[in-house]
Amino acid sequence: MWRGLLALGVLESIGIAAVTIVCRRQDRWGTIATAGLGFGVGLVVLTLSSFLASLCGLRPVWWFGTVEMLVLLSVAVALRRDRLRAWRLAWPHAPWRAEPGWVRISEVALGLFIVTLCLVVSTVSLLEPLAEWDVIAIWALKAKVLLHEAIADSAYFSDVSKAFSHLDYPLLWPLAMTWVWAWTGHAELEVVKLLGPALLCALLATFYGILRRHHERRLALLFTALLAGVPMLLSQTSRLMSDPALAYFSTGAVGCCYVWLRSPDTGDDLRLAALFATGMLFTKNEGVGLLTLLVVAAAGVLLLRGDVRRSVSVIVWLGVVPLLLTAFWFVFRMDIPKVVEDYGGRIDPSYAWQNVSRLPQVFWAAFRYWGDFTDWLGLWPLTIAVVALGIKQCLRYPVNMLLAWVGLSLMMYGYVFVVTPWDPTDLMEVAANRLLVHVAPLAVLLVAEVTASMLDAGSDSSSCREAGRSRTLSRLVR
Amino acid sequence: MGQGATDFPKSLAVVWLPAVCGMVVWSAAALLPYAELAARLHGKTLLERGFIASNDPENFLARAGRVALREHLERVRARGQPLGSTTANGWVWVAQVADRLPADARIYVNGPSELLYYYGTFFWMPRRVDVNWRPVIVHGGTIVRSSMPVDPERFGSLRDYGYTHVVAQTSQGFRLLELADPIATSRR
Numbered sequence: 001m002w003r004g005l006l007a008l009g010v011l012e013s014i015g016i017a018a019v020t021i022v023c024r025r026q027d028r029w030g031t032i033a034t035a036g037l038g039f040g041v042g043l044v045v046l047t048l049s050s051f052l053a054s055l056c057g058l059r060p061v062w063w064f065g066t067v068e069m070l071v072l073l074s075v076a077v078a079l080r081r082d083r084l085r086a087w088r089l090a091w092p093h094a095p096w097r098a099e100p101g102w103v104r105i106s107e108v109a110l111g112l113f114i115v116t117l118c119l120v121v122s123t124v125s126l127l128e129p130l131a132e133w134d135v136i137a138i139w140a141l142k143a144k145v146l147l148h149e150a151i152a153d154s155a156y157f158s159d160v161s162k163a164f165s166h167l168d169y170p171l172l173w174p175l176a177m178t179w180v181w182a183w184t185g186h187a188e189l190e191v192v193k194l195l196g197p198a199l200l201c202a203l204l205a206t207f208y209g210i211l212r213r214h215h216e217r218r219l220a221l222l223f224t225a226l227l228a229g230v231p232m233l234l235s236q237t238s239r240l241m242s243d244p245a246l247a248y249f250s251t252g253a254v255g256c257c258y259v260w261l262r263s264p265d266t267g268d269d270l271r272l273a274a275l276f277a278t279g280m281l282f283t284k285n286e287g288v289g290l291l292t293l294l295v296v297a298a299a300g301v302l303l304l305r306g307d308v309r310r311s312v313s314v315i316v317w318l319g320v321v322p323l324l325l326t327a328f329w330f331v332f333r334m335d336i337p338k339v340v341e342d343y344g345g346r347i348d349p350s351y352a353w354q355n356v357s358r359l360p361q362v363f364w365a366a367f368r369y370w371g372d373f374t375d376w377l378g379l380w381p382l383t384i385a386v387v388a389l390g391i392k393q394c395l396r397y398p399v400n401m402l403l404a405w406v407g408l409s410l411m412m413y414g415y416v417f418v419v420t421p422w423d424p425t426d427l428m429e430v431a432a433n434r435l436l437v438h439v440a441p442l443a444v445l446l447v448a449e450v451t452a453s454m455l456d457a458g459s460d461s462s463s464c465r466e467a468g469r470s471r472t473l474s475r476l477v478r
Numbered sequence: 479m480g481q482g483a484t485d486f487p488k489s490l491a492v493v494w495l496p497a498v499c500g501m502v503v504w505s506a507a508a509l510l511p512y513a514e515l516a517a518r519l520h521g522k523t524l525l526e527r528g529f530i531a532s533n534d535p536e537n538f539l540a541r542a543g544r545v546a547l548r549e550h551l552e553r554v555r556a557r558g559q560p561l562g563s564t565t566a567n568g569w570v571w572v573a574q575v576a577d578r579l580p581a582d583a584r585i586y587v588n589g590p591s592e593l594l595y596y597y598g599t600f601f602w603m604p605r606r607v608d609v610n611w612r613p614v615i616v617h618g619g620t621i622v623r624s625s626m627p628v629d630p631e632r633f634g635s636l637r638d639y640g641y642t643h644v645v646a647q648t649s650q651g652f653r654l655l656e657l658a659d660p661i662a663t664s665r666r
Contacts, residue, residue, distance in 0.1 A: 127516060131540070231542070375543055382501065
């Protein structure tokens with residue numbers, strides 16, 4: 001187990017070093033959010049470099065990432081020495097506003113609830129070996145291939161007799177498993193499950209950090225607890241499915257972009273969003289669609305305000321940069337036979353027209369999954385109620401970007417079921433709830449933003465991190 | 479954000495916030511099945527835990543997100559019929575066999591079993607696993623027509639294609655036959 005923990009430690013260190021390099025003002029995010037963001041950025045940096053190394057014929061080895069970590073930590077310390085010192089000095093003196101007793105008690109209760117939930121789910125996750133059908137047949141299989149042979153020497157990616165494992169699926173999650181196995185020395189079934197709890201904690205920490213940037217602690221904790229309690233998210237994370245990984249990268253990309261839209265004085269948040277967007281592209285094929293929708297939504301709301309310069313920034317950082325960073329993967333993917341499904345080729349409206357008769361079937365079946373209490377409690381009815389009741393807030397900048405992204409994403413998945421080569425009812429049974437996992441954290445963020453607006457706990461809040469940072473910086477300047 | 483507070487009727491906060499808090503409190507109930515599952519898994523061997531983890535009728539995590547499957551299982555339970563799990567039995571069998579196979583084995587799955595083929599490909603890697611000696615496309619939609627079952631009396635011919643073992647799903651369960659052993663082959 002300690003080898004697995006070391007693997008995660010190196011991964012997290014790579015991420016925190018990269019976040020420190022990317023962000024000029026890291027103090028804005030705080031310790032919890034930095035840890036959460038660090039996991040995702042670490043995954044992106046480590047898996048992309050491992051992929052390139054594997055293309056060059058290098059099999060995964062523990063020292064590869066360790067050297068990467070040492071180099072990045074050295075660069076981070078060299079580049080951000082002054083900022084790190086200021087952050088360290090400011091941290092113990094972070095402003096602590098006197099709160100009424102019931103507020104403190106509710107914050108402690110919510111914090112304990114989230115920690116307990118993470119601990120219990122992590123315990124189960126670590127007690128169960130790899131057992132989920134799709135994990136074994138797709139993600140862990142790819143990880144084992146990558147452990148045994150470098151991509152340069154592997155026949156797997158052109159072996160159509162293994163098409164059941166979707167040869168063209170992206171490699172971030174398998175390479176994360178391979179990284180843990182590179183430390184344990186073989187493809188065991190238990191230690192690799194450490195990735196599940198780590199992903200859950202990182203997702204919740206990132207979500208909390210995004211909310212905390214502009215809201216009070218109690219509101220951030222309440223909605224993080226709401227997200228933490230969604231059964232579908234917990235089950236899929238615990239089973240090491242790749243859908244929560246895509247949900248995490250989507251949360252980071254959309255959330256950081258949203259934070260940047262609200263306080264665009266530095267490019268830190270947009271650069272972080274770009275790194276998470278890169279993770280979206282390299283985690284699942286759906287990431288391509290979800291990222292396209294993010295670019296459309298963010299650039300669109302900026303254009304509606306007449307802000308052409310910033311909409312170009314969105315297109316460059318969230319469209320061009322992630323594509324450039326994953327260019328090797330997409331070039332490599334072009335040669336992989338796509339024999340099972342090619343949704344990219346089905347964007348053609350003629351497919352939708354041919355299958356338009358499926359539309360009512362898909363539409364009504366969707367309610368069966370949205371409304372399922374066992375998997376979602378009341379999350380989707382809650383989201384629909386918020387949008388209906390708070391439509392004016394939803395249409396106001398920048399919440400309209402969140403609304404556009406969540407709405408367009410749900411429509412895109414509806415379209416997928418209309419044009420799928422499979423029977424849509426059968427496919428929805430196995431895929432609908434998993435696809436909803438990708439959107440769920442951002443739906444909770446949307447609910448949180450509208451609720452904050454209702455409670456008038458928005459950007460003028462005096463105890464959010466933005467306000468706290470201003471006070472800390474002004475004290476340091478004095 | 480703060481400027482739009484009046485757009486969302488504030489009176490709704492009386493209903494709204496309790497609903498959100500209620501969802502959070504209700505989600506605490508999720509801890510119970512997790513705790514119960516942890517207690518069932520604790521102290522068991524790897525194979526026993528793999529069986530529990532793959533057992534969709536018995537493990538709520540294995541059927542998460544599968545609305546129709548849950549309804550089907552409820553109907554079967556209501557009729558009082560026994561609930562077994564082919565997946566759980568398959569997981570245990572394939573994991574067990576992995577320790578018995580020689581490093582240079584090449585395995586032929588004799589029949590259109592997704593479970594044996596998919597799980598075998600993962601658990602037995604780097605050993606090669608096939609359902610057809612010719613290169614064919616295999617995925618969920620093609621496994622029946624892509625697999626090429628061989629008559630047991632002709633298992634010896636698979637040796638010519640480089641296979642060392644045959645796996646089959648029989649009425650008695652899964653069977654592993656070593657082709658190098660002519661006695662076992664002829665008995666079969």
